[in-house]
Amino acid sequence: MPKTLLPDGRPAPSRIVSSEHLVSAKSPELSEFEYGMIVAWHGFSRWMMRCMAAAGFEDMTTIDVLVLHHVVHRESAKRLADICFVLNVEDTHVVSYSLKKLLALTLVSSHRKGKEAFYSATREGREACLRYREVREACLMPGFSGAADENAHIGDLARLLRTLSGRYDQAARAASTSSL
Numbered sequence: 001m002p003k004t005l006l007p008d009g010r011p012a013p014s015r016i017v018s019s020e021h022l023v024s025a026k027s028p029e030l031s032e033f034e035y036g037m038i039v040a041w042h043g044f045s046r047w048m049m050r051c052m053a054a055a056g057f058e059d060m061t062t063i064d065v066l067v068l069h070h071v072v073h074r075e076s077a078k079r080l081a082d083i084c085f086v087l088n089v090e091d092t093h094v095v096s097y098s099l100k101k102l103l104a105l106t107l108v109s110s111h112r113k114g115k116e117a118f119y120s121a122t123r124e125g126r127e128a129c130l131r132y133r134e135v136r137e138a139c140l141m142p143g144f145s146g147a148a149d150e151n152a153h154i155g156d157l158a159r160l161l162r163t164l165s166g167r168y169d170q171a172a173r174a175a176s177t178s179s180l
Contacts, residue, residue, distance in 0.1 A: 033164070051139070055131035057105065063089070065132075067098045068121075071108050072129045077118035088165070 017023055017031040018038055024030065045062040052060045060068075066087055071078055084095050099119055102108040107125035110117045121129070144150065 047140070051132055051135045052128075054135045054139075055128055057107075057128060060101075061098070063087075063094055064098045064101055067095055068102055068107055068125060069129060069132075071102070071119050072121040072126055075121070077111070077120045079116055079118055083119070088169070 015023065015028055015032050016035055018035045019031070022031055022034075048062050048065040049060060052058075052065050067083060070083055070086055080092055080096060080099065083099075084090070084092050087095070089095050099108065099110070102119075102125070103110060105124075106122055107128055108119050109122050110119050112118070
């Protein structure tokens with residue numbers, strides 16, 4: 001790929017991307033963003049598993065941690081479909097397997113209403129999430145100032161991520177029906 005030049009003829013700074021062949025002239029920054037997402041996702045995944053291990057549950061995967069936290073969220077019973085929807089997981093089998101693991105660990109319980117199974121956090125599940133929160137406060141939060149401008153910037157980034165996730169989901173649907 002040819003070097004990009006700035007308007008004054010100097011070479012543009014190198015971009016940090018995972019796949020230079022995917023860089024688009026329309027938005028080279030998108031490739032930088034994608035690499036940032038890759039690195040951030042793996043760091044975040046590693047963090048969730050190690051934080052949960054420090055809270056006392058060593059054999060939980062990233063999806064197990066996410067499912068547990070969502071089941072605990074707002075202390076209301078949740079259906080498999082609702083959990084998948086909120087976590088944006090297409091494969092219900094992945095979440096179903098996770099729920100079986102959490103049931104075996106007695107972190108969640110289930111009950112039926114008609115043909116539907118509903119999952120709720122047990123006392124042990126809520127306590128595990130509180131221990132996770134304690135580890136999070138001790139290990140992650142000291143890196144943040146709590147200043148209003150920092151929190152506003154984090155909020156802006158969160159909104160941007162949700163917007164871009166919608167674009168990626170839309171592109172995924174288009175790709176699955178495309179015959180290029």
